[in-house]
Amino acid sequence: MIAIGCDHGGYYLKQDIIDFLEKNGYEYKDYGTYSDESCDYPVYAKKVAHAVADGECEKGILICGTGIGVCITANKVKGIRAALVHDCFSAKATREHNDANIVTMGARVIGPGLATEIVRIFLETPFSNEERHIRRIKQIEE
Numbered sequence: 107m108i109a110i111g112c113d114h115g116g117y118y119l120k121q122d123i124i125d126f127l128e129k130n131g132y133e134y135k136d137y138g139t140y141s142d143e144s145c146d147y148p149v150y151a152k153k154v155a156h157a158v159a160d161g162e163c164e165k166g167i168l169i170c171g172t173g174i175g176v177c178i179t180a181n182k183v184k185g186i187r188a189a190l191v192h193d194c195f196s197a198k199a200t201r202e203h204n205d206a207n208i209v210t211m212g213a214r215v216i217g218p219g220l221a222t223e224i225v226r227i228f229l230e231t232p233f234s235n236e237e238r239h240i241r242r243i244k245q246i247e248e
Contacts, residue, residue, distance in 0.1 A: 108229070109163035111137035111154040113147035113176070115213055116169030122218035123167060123225055132229065135163060151179035158207050159185040166208035167225060173212035180208050187246065192216050197224045201231035203239050 108127060112120040117139060127134050137153040139145045147170045154166040166188075168176035173190045180188035188208035189200040192215055200206040209228045211221055233239070 107163045108132055108134040109137055109154040109157040109166040109208075110134050110168075111139075111150035111166075111176075112169040112213075113139060113150055113171070114142045114144050115147075115171030116176075116211075117142045117213075119169050119211070119213035119218060119221055120167075123169070123222060126222040126225060130226070147175045148179045151176040152183065155180040155183035155186045155188070155208065159183050164207075165229065167228075168208060168210040169213050169221075170210075171212055171214040173210040173215065177208075177210040180210065185247075187243070191224050191228065192220075194220075194223055194227055197227040198231050201228055202234045203242075205233040205239070205243055 110120060138150050151168055154168050157163040158166045168180060170176045177188045177190040180186050186208055187204055187206045188210055189206040190210045191197045191200060
């Protein structure tokens with residue numbers, strides 16, 4: 107199960123990503139927002155982060171104008187490793203090396219084609235389970 111959420115700046119890109127998830131058979135829960143009306147990104151970032159941290163969802167996707175605000179907010183939740191990603195290499199590396207459980211993106215930074223490819227890579231790439239990466243993640247969580 108994938109948690110997805112956004113603020114007003116990310117609403118249209120979230121719709122594109124939902125289309126991608128549906129076409130590719132991914133189950134998801136949409137935590138809002140549900141329009142492009144101005145709203146506060148921390149509300150939706152916290153909903154997605156808690157869904158992932160509590161085990162309700164396996165991974166999360168968050169979108170705002172830049173991806174920065176939702177990333178900062180999500181990372182305040184214990185157990186979350188949210189990564190701001192705007193390229194395919196980083197999407198793969200953050201899963202392999204950081205075992206990131208939430209990807210954040212900026213709708214004013216990238217378009218739907220790149221965003222859906224980032225999501226695909228993020229969801230399909232497993233954590234490497236290499237000792238050095240496990241050690242570093244433990245250090246993050248201390």
